[in-house]
Amino acid sequence: DAGVIQSPRHEVTEMGQEVTLRCKPISGHNSLFWYRQTMMRGLELLIYFNNNVPIDDSGMPEDRFSAKMPNASFSTLKIQPSEPRDSAVYFCASSLGTGKVDTGELFFGEGSRLTVL
């Protein structure tokens, strides 16, 4: 079975440019998460969706960041305009999300490494 698929794996862009990161969750999973990983701050939860609906976006750093999940098999994280401090590895993860009995395991993609010059 395919795992969580993220693209691009690596992105180098210049400050001020728009960046779009993409994620395809595991089929049948109904929760999707975006995390950001940096040396300084570790893994930060940016936003998560359940059944395509954003549940908690309190981790989104500022208005330059936006995330969408138009259907159960696709999500995007957009940064516009990008800044050097946005450089990080962005992970998408999905889970069954059907309740407390069997939740808990997040399946992570391999990440998108973003460098903003």
Place this chain on the structure above:
Amino acid sequence: AQSVTQPDIHITVSEGASLELRCNYSYGATPYLFWYVQSPGQGLQLLLKYFSGDTLVQGIKGFEAEFKRSQSSFNLRKPSVHWSDAAEYFCAVDVSANQAGTALIFGKGTTLSVSS
């Protein structure tokens, strides 16, 4: 506020020696706790989880963890470390409470190096 603290940033253990990675959490309700492992350039993989019941939980790759409510701890252990265990280890707590799905807050991680 909910938080997870991993006091040790980097630990080096000899191959074959025992391992204990520390994790402390701060969470008002009954916690759901997890340990994940991340190999270089990879995403995170679940090692084990605690929801309720037996406070000693077994995971994959020979790892176990013990939940101690009185100490707000969930330390990860392995009796004999293998070179392939070198990786970064993350403790996490589920903060989604009654909301749908599972939202994990991670500690900053402990990097494990294994010496021969």
